[in-house]
Amino acid sequence: MHTETLVADIRILLLPLPEFAMLPFGGFLDKLRFTADEADYSRQRHCTWQILGLEPGHVESSSGIAVQTQVTPAEIGYQDFDYLVIFGGRSAKVTQALAPHYKNMLRRAAGHGVTLVCIDNACFLLAACGLLAGHKVALHWRHETEFRAAFPRIEVMSDQMYCFDGNRISCAGGTAAIDLAVEMLTRACGRTRALKGLADMLVDEARSSAHQLRSLDNEVNTGRHVSRAIALMRTLLGSSKTADELASMVGISRRQLDRLFLASHAMTAKNYWNEVRLQHVQWRLLNSDHSLTTIADEAGISDVSYLSKIFRKRFGKPPAEFRKTISHHIVNP
Template sequence: MPSRPDLAHGEPLSVGFVLLHRFTLLPFAAFVDCLRLAADEGDRSRQLRCHWTFMTSNGQNATSSCGAAITPCVPLQDPGDFDYIVVIGGVQDERNRVDSEALAYLRRAASEKVPLVGVCTGVFALIQAGLMSGRRCCISWYHHRDLTRRFPSIEPVADRLFIDDGDIITCAGGASSADLAAYLIERHMGKAWAMKSLHIMLIDEARPGNYAQPQPVVFGKIEDRLVRRAITLLEQHLGESMSMDRLAERVGTSRRHLERRFRETLGVSPQKFARELRLRYGLWLLHYTGKSVTEIGERCGFADTAHFSRHFRSAFGMSPSDVRKRSGDSDGAPVDPHFLHIHDKAFS
């Protein structure tokens, strides 16, 4: 989407934030702080190159999910005052309230061609406002199952950080809000201002929208620091089959010593642990993305589809194609994210 004409003449980038009940604090803070740091020289925080406004339906303080309150907030303003309207969603549960006034405001903004940004569960508000029909929406892997249950006609995407569809942008939330804010700042103000913000926030560079979300392969508490370091490296290289010699070198030990520590801590060799980790990543991708079995095998670091399928069937008792078919069956239960957890002594 091109810059609006007024921005081309040096007018400030103006962003309105709609903060819903119990909104999530990190994505809001990451986004607005990126704007703040790009708005002025150094860390002076004057709203010179960027303007931002915090809004709630009633103009009262906005209370976040952690209990911190944001003030001052104002009632919902004219959508035409903003280059973007960013809606930050709140905690989702069965009793989740619907802010009818905020939804009507989002519909009005869309009708006036003001780009909307749904961050974290703000995507749910865009759906409830009737603005996501026929669209993909980016969502955190953590909220993927809840979205598909509540809104089965919507296509969720949980393997990237954000999706820019021009008039509507959706973002997974968390720290990726800083990446999205930097993306918008670069678009309107230039890369130097985006990088200035990120560097002050101690972020090396903005990740692109198609950057993969960290996947929910998590562990019970592991006391051994060497093993923890090795696991972190394996998580960072899920797309390749890292040799054990290289892994040992990266963590500063010998292969033999690393293998001994893995067996003492987890009951398996690092080779088997790494393969199981990549297979669980493949299982997650089969359930939560539309990538082909061939693409998933390659993304998980297997030499070819046959190699991936053989190990996958051995680990899970069914082929990748069977899992894909089951995940697409309306009667089939999606994988429980807890199934992906690997705990101490988990492998036989």
């Protein structure tokens, strides 16, 4: 009896880094699963994938759930794959520090023509390995300022959920990994097959790369000028630009911009921008071990003593005490 052998349209290696986030990993993988088969049998027919690790065993996610490694670099031929998709770890700094361990593997894959895909802060690893030179990158908005400071020559595509740039693809992470998977599958398998299963995943539609997240702002109907100003505040977080310059970039007067912010957020544009900076400082104190000087630079505040003063006024404790208190609660819950 003749048995037809199907050649997969797209062949993918999945590389979860230590403390990777389950949300983008699971979303991306499940989208592959729905597209891979005619029905919902999870057979790897139209697309195939394997989970890659430096060595046999398990890789633990940030939530403590472990995923088993299926293959190691010594067991595969990179020429048999089209994409290597890397899922970033919980800490950008820790992810970047993995470069000496992963550099040879990633460079070997790229040398065999495999397209490298970085999701969430995995771009820190590729950049540290010298594999993003000359490429544009999209990443999670919380990591933009840190990435720009670490790799100033690499162009960051602000307000993009994912970015295709030749043989490099990047994605901000979260549920955007599903949208990225749809676009990758569309290019390999066609739009109809790429969209298969979205309803089962309770996803309304595949979002474009330029989709604007309303959840980045607490108010949905703030208007285009305020929305644009807030997006610029995040992009220009570490700059020395003033609220007057911000208003000019938005295309309205400072007085008009303040009036719009007062109406939508009950504070001036300058005060809102200060709040954005302080929220960034708080997040970095909780999620990194970087010095306050480094964090102050990221937030565009040159005077560390001034930062300590306004941080204490906003959060009730100076930065060092805040970080120590939070760390104590994490270690001794």
